[in-house]
Amino acid sequence: xxxxxxxxxxxxxxxxxxxxxxxxxxxxxxxxxxxxxxxxxxxxxxxxxxxxxxxxxxxxxxxxxxxxxxxxxxxxxxxxxxxxxxxxxxxxxxxxxxxxxxxxxxxxxxxxxxxxxxxxxxxxxxxxxxxxxxxxxxxxxxxxxxxxxxxxxxxxxxxxxxxxxxxxxxxxxxxxxxxxxxxxxx
Numbered sequence: 243x244x245x246x247x248x249x250x251x252x253x254x255x256x257x258x259x260x261x262x263x264x265x266x267x268x269x270x271x272x273x274x275x276x277x278x279x280x281x282x283x284x285x286x287x288x289x290x291x292x293x294x295x296x297x298x299x300x301x302x303x304x305x306x307x308x309x310x311x312x313x314x315x316x317x318x319x320x321x322x323x324x325x326x327x328x329x330x331x332x333x334x335x336x337x338x339x340x341x342x343x344x345x346x347x348x349x350x351x352x353x354x355x356x357x358x359x360x361x362x363x364x365x366x367x368x369x370x371x372x373x374x375x376x377x378x379x380x381x382x383x384x385x386x387x388x389x390x391x392x393x394x395x396x397x398x399x400x401x402x403x404x405x406x407x408x409x410x411x412x413x414x415x416x417x418x419x420x421x422x423x424x425x426x427x428x
Contacts, residue, residue, distance in 0.1 A: 245419055246343045247283040250293045250328055250350030250360055252276055252312055255305030257351065259381075266351055266379040267388030273311045275377045275414035276349055280313055286419035289341060290318040293328045295356070327359045335367055345370045347418050349377035353388075353395050361399050361409045370423040371409035373399050 257272065259265035266272060283290050292308055299305030301322075308314055321332045329335050338346070346369050348360055357378045364371045375396045380388045400411040408423050 243344050243421070244342045245283075245286065245288040245345045245347070245421075246338065246341070247279060247288055247290050247347045247349070248293065248328070248334075248360065248364075249276060249280075249291065249308075249312075250348065250356050251295045251298065251352065252292065252309050252350045253294055253298045253305065254307055254309050255299040256295070257309045257379075260299075260305065264381050266381055267392065268379060272351075272377065272379045273309055275374065277311075277313050278414050279347065279349060279374060279377060279418060280315060282417070282419055283347070284315055288347070288419055289343065290315050291334070291337075292318060292320045293332070293334065293350070293356075293360075294320060294322050296322050296324050326355050327363055328356060329360070329363045329367065338367075338369065343369065345372065345419075345421050345423070347372045347374060349374045351379055353378050353380040354383070354391050355380075358395055358399070361402065362404075365402065365404040365407040365409055368407055370407050370421055372418050372421060373409055373411045374414050374418065375400075375411040376413050 321334045396411045399409050402409045
């Protein structure tokens with residue numbers, strides 16, 4: 243089965259914050275887990291894909307780039323987006339189809355926005371999804387802490403389905419490129 247690692251909005255300014263926005267919850271662990279899963283992806287011959295939000299750092303400079311502590315592999319693709327949905331207005335869906343990708347591992351920021359939307363959109367588009375439970379983050383909202391938001395999404399997205407395609411939540415230390423979706427379907 244062909245697979246891809248989809249790292250969403252793991253950008254310098256979004257992770258570290260700026261004068262108007264705090265850094266994401268457990269940013270060091272997030273970056274470490276992204277690097278761990280990039281290694282797994284490379285060992286599994288999975289494609290590594292980054293999505294960047296053009297609203298971060300006004301779409302320019304170091305703040306817009308992939309976080310400086312993330313190990314960018316020699317071969318990767320980048321898709322820039324203007325919407326919360328990584329599939330909207332980008333070539334991501336056609337790229338996945340052209341490369342016959344059937345399973346995506348999803349990580350990045352922010353949990354309740356771009357991560358949630360990517361997981362749900364991927365299942366609608368006939369992909370099985372593994373969300374890395376300790377590989378996405380956010381900031382506190384006006385009513386919930388970042389930790390509550392993350393825990394809530396890990397709970398509701400585990401087993402989320404669109405008839406034939408599922409999302410599973412697993413941790414970065416697991417063998418994420420050996421999907422468990424068929425076991426869940428039985």
